[in-house]
Amino acid sequence: MPSRDDLLRLDGVHTHIGEYHILQGVSFQVPRRGITALLGRNGAGKSTTLRTVMGLWRASAGAIQLGGQAISHLSTPEISRRGIAYVPEDMGIFASLTVQENVRLAALSSGLESERLLWIFELFPALRRFWLRPAGTLSGGQKQMLAIARAIIEPRQLLLIDEPTKGLAPGMVDSLIHALLELKKADTTILLVEQNFHFVSMLGDHVVVMDDGRIVHESSMADLVQQPSLQERLLGLDTEAAAHSIHER
Template identity: 65%
Template sequence: MTDALLRLEGVHTHIGRYHILHGVDFAVPRGQLTMLLGRNGAGKTTTLRTIMGLWQASKGQVQFDGRDITALPTPDIAQAGIAYVPENMGIFADLTVRENMLLAARSGDLDVKRLQWIFGLFPALEKFWNQAAGVLSGGQKQMLAIARAIVEPRELLLIDEPTKGLAPAIIMNMITAFRELKATGATILLVEQNFMAAKLLGDSVVVMDDGRIVHHGAMAELAADQTLQQKLLGLSMEAHQ
């Protein structure tokens, strides 16, 4: 992998007495969208949380833009240019959409031009700008969570299952938004269970099973190989069109 923005080398993670990640090795190419796939419980969320320092790697190394960030505290990792959107979205329901966005802006202010670009991706956020985030639908809350991650330019976006539980029309909206993000040159590591989204968005793919990397390569190759899909994921992407 020639120009990897993120690289994990031999990463092990323990949570209490449980050994979750077992020597995870993979790289995320700069300017690409890398899909992180696997069955439930494979270790995908633990991988994202380990990258962010929310759970500490017990062995191995996480490198970001050539820098060892393995032992850094989470605020320092965020300050280095990595944004994380967890599966539970982590928005503040009692605050307005605007206040949620302001909290995510490291400068303490919102760039008007960038905000208009975000509204173009997620028009509902402009509509509910001064309303409490708690009144948003599930899909709108997910839009807000992603918008907070991109309220300022970030080097790397880590996003955990953004289409989970969403209606098909909202999923297509998300796919369009991620395509626009890709067009800006953003580097994204995306955990996803919706295989249509994975097929449409992914440049490269990493597949996990039981805390280990069992496959990596081009997303198009996995999407075209139903036998490999069945072997790695236990299902066919074509069955989920």
């Protein structure tokens, strides 16, 4: 059987933050041209995994490869230049700058390439409407869209997104689902940390579950969706009730 085409690979990755041993031998793969969901309870090490991939925290052991090339020894700017973008949980936008200025700061070229900008406006129409408005005046969902737009204003191989639906209204979640599916169609590979299982079940191709700094499950999303008892054991959630609650809001 031919091997799967993986863009990102972690092998035995350990991360220490001060005296705390957060990641304890993390190994998993992110297939190309799809959405991989990284799930787990609070404190499992999911955000630390994204930050370690991005070089914001240095792996103390193990290997991280992008397209078969080692990146764990590189600085964050060098990793970014390899084609990885990161959208942190706090979004990282500049509230006092306009939407336009936020996007322009993320563009590597001196100007914004018109075709790509038009494509981003198609993904996130609100950004066109609020183009000259200070980013701090946007709603939470609009700020999340701006954060993703900043990450993709330049072509990227891999997009790391941390908790994109946190605090969003259901309508904004639906818009985000549409945008991420369109990014997948455009051959962007996405590694997504998320607590909302219903959200990721509609998007994900591949799923990895963490617990206490270790990987405890890896499968296709379809396989996990079909096993409610496994979802409850791994994630500690009554996923049917959670999905019902989302539809009722």
